[in-house]
Amino acid sequence: MLVVTGTGTGVGKTMVTAAIAALAKERGQRVAVLKPAQTGVLPEEPGDLAEVRRFAGDLTARELRRYPDPLSPEAAARRSGIEPVTPAEAAKVASELDAEHDLVLIEGAGGLLVRFDPGGSTLADLAWSLGSLVLVVAEAGLGTLNATALTAEVATSRGLNVAGVIIGSWPSDPGLAELSNVADLPVAAGAPLLGALPAGLGELTREEFLVQARDGLSPWFGGEFDPECFAGSTSAQT
Numbered sequence: 001m002l003v004v005t006g007t008g009t010g011v012g013k014t015m016v017t018a019a020i021a022a023l024a025k026e027r028g029q030r031v032a033v034l035k036p037a038q039t040g041v042l043p044e045e046p047g048d049l050a051e052v053r054r055f056a057g058d059l060t061a062r063e064l065r066r067y068p069d070p071l072s073p074e075a076a077a078r079r080s081g082i083e084p085v086t087p088a089e090a091a092k093v094a095s096e097l098d099a100e101h102d103l104v105l106i107e108g109a110g111g112l113l114v115r116f117d118p119g120g121s122t123l124a125d126l127a128w129s130l131g132s133l134v135l136v137v138a139e140a141g142l143g144t145l146n147a148t149a150l151t152a153e154v155a156t157s158r159g160l161n162v163a164g165v166i167i168g169s170w171p172s173d174p175g176l177a178e179l180s181n182v183a184d185l186p187v188a189a190g191a192p193l194l195g196a197l198p199a200g201l202g203e204l205t206r207e208e209f210l211v212q213a214r215d216g217l218s219p220w221f222g223g224e225f226d227p228e229c230f231a232g233s234t235s236a237q238t
């Protein structure tokens with residue numbers, strides 16, 4: 001089981017989830033992806049799980065609640081009148097999925113401390129109740145070191161283990177901040193750099209996506225990403 005969080009919304013959690021799922025599936029693993037709360041999507045629209053399936057192919061996908069407003073799950077639940085999702089409910093479903101799959105990926109909404117319900121439950125509580133490792137998806141550029149350090153420090157203070165940090169979208173023409181952050185992100189996270197997905201994955205076919213997932217994710221996920229090489233190739237540009 002792996003909880004995929006990030007330094008914020010739109011940082012590439014869904015892309016990273018799809019990449020990890022694609023590699024696991026390629027190795028013959030049974031993969032499930034759980035999105036406890038999907039916000040900002042109407043009932044007939046594709047959500048994050050549809051995006052994961054578009055790139056990783058068929059897998060078990062469970063969404064527990066969907067709210068139309070693009071807000072935190074707590075705020076979106078309040079506005080819609082739809083019941084909030086609780087960590088206990090999400091943990092129960094995750095455990096059920098875990099019994100029948102080799103890998104269960106859980107994608108949060110936004111960052112680690114975004115609230116699910118008025119009681120203040122967050123993805124951190126869900127990860128804690130599952131005893132699951134946490135993966136932090138981070139942006140490449142300026143500002144990411146602070147957001148990554150905040151996320152990792154809170155995770156650690158809540159008794160969670162951060163498996164590593166992954167850059168959700170590595171630009172084709174990185175600037176000084178991006179290049180410099182390659183060495184500093186794992187320090188900020190207090191955990192290894194487990195990958196960097198290139199920008200522009202959105203238009204790829206499933207086969208092309210799989211190649212990029214392999215290149216961009218560490219052997220920990222069955223990929224070939226080597227942080228030393230990546231840092232070496234980027235430091236040559238600084």
Ligand SMILES: Nc1ncnc2c1ncn2[C@@H]1O[C@H](COP(=O)(O)OP(=O)(O)OP(=O)(O)O)[C@@H](O)[C@H]1O
Pocket residue numbers: 006008009010011012013014015016048108109110168169170197198199200201202
């Ligand atoms: N490596 C990438 N290549 C191409 N597009 C990307 C990449 N990473 C992210 N994007 C795009 O940026 C947007 C945000 O990415 P994504 O949906 O993965 O973020 P998220 O962290 O899952 O956001 P949310 O909090 O809404 O779930 C999406 O439109 C996605 O297609």
Ligand SMILES: [Mg+2]
Pocket residue numbers: 013014015048107
């Ligand atoms: Mg997402």
